[in-house]
Amino acid sequence: MNNKQQGKKRAPQKKNQIQNFEYARKLRDKKVKIYLRNGEVLDAEVVGVSNYEIVVKIEDRNLLIFKHAIDYIEY
Amino acid sequence: MNNKQQGKKRAPQKKNQIQNFEYARKLRDKKVKIYLRNGEVLDAEVVGVSNYEIVVKIEDRNLLIFKHAIDYIEY
Amino acid sequence: MNNKQQGKKRAPQKKNQIQNFEYARKLRDKKVKIYLRNGEVLDAEVVGVSNYEIVVKIEDRNLLIFKHAIDYIEY
Amino acid sequence: MNNKQQGKKRAPQKKNQIQNFEYARKLRDKKVKIYLRNGEVLDAEVVGVSNYEIVVKIEDRNLLIFKHAIDYIEY
């Protein structure tokens, strides 16, 4: 976007960016504790994060966890 | 919608803003009691709120809580 | 849809309005009984309603309840 | 889809209508049996249906039921 456009039409786009911001994406490559809805607690390293999934490594296991199954993450 | 409003193109945007309004965003920096679906009750300070997440501090723990895991918040 | 309506291009907008209609918004300022997924029943006064939240007052407590945690509301 | 329809640019709209079709809306004014996720079974008369809610009358009680709390409806 060039400066002219920014002068006029800035707020909506910026708002949109804020709206789509996700904290989970900041956890990539971090070691976290994941509390699941089934009561399990996983000590995991976050490998990747998408809209609905968190991919982790737990020792030699690779898990694709759906966010809907997570209650909270301690980091 | 009457013709005047159509001429201004204002109404749809305003409507949209109302539609996307969220009370949870007002809790930022407040001390709240979070009741989770797993029965836990967390005395927490709200650090940040995004579309699907609430980030809190509980003493020295940092938690990213998914909203889907929350039943209600007392503030 | 008859030909007249198609000519005016009005119908889709109207349809959209119907699609987004929500009964919950009518409960604002009413006293209701909220049945939660955790089994709790709350006698509450509805203070505000947003897309995913219902804010209520129960005596001197202020609660932000997520709609996903509600089974049904008696009004 | 035949060539004629493609020529008119009508098909996408039609497709969209099919995509948004909901069986629940046909239950308006009918007497149904609603099976909830909490195990309750409600003998109810459907008063209204919106995207995420079903409003019913059960004897002298008025209930706004969230669809997410319903397992299935017998009609």
Next chain:
Amino acid sequence: MNNKQQGKKRAPQKKNQIQNFEYARKLRDKKVKIYLRNGEVLDAEVVGVSNYEIVVKIEDRNLLIFKHAIDYIEY
């Protein structure tokens, strides 16, 4: 997008079609075993499928099942 791509206008639409593809719609008119979140298993004939619902016939019962209440379907 450059002009060449715009001239074809084919790819985005195709992508979209893939994105919206649903296996459940192929079950129409089939006899299936539906495993619900409440533990019930229904031997059913699929009558119709919409975005969020599956309508089935079980002997002489007509059920509108919400997909959110289904764990999996054996077909």
Next chain:
Amino acid sequence: MNNKQQGKKRAPQKKNQIQNFEYARKLRDKKVKIYLRNGEVLDAEVVGVSNYEIVVKIEDRNLLIFKHAIDYIEY
């Protein structure tokens, strides 16, 4: 974002692609262990993946599993 990219109008599209990326689609044709919300663990071969569904083969059974019923997948 640098000025060159801004000139081409390319970035937004790319962003969108990242936003819609899903790890689950990479599991197609793989043998995985699927942990369900009901406690079941399925040793399955992934046949297909759509937005909300994962289709698997377990010996001679064909299952359409809704993602919402899955806690995590080990692969």
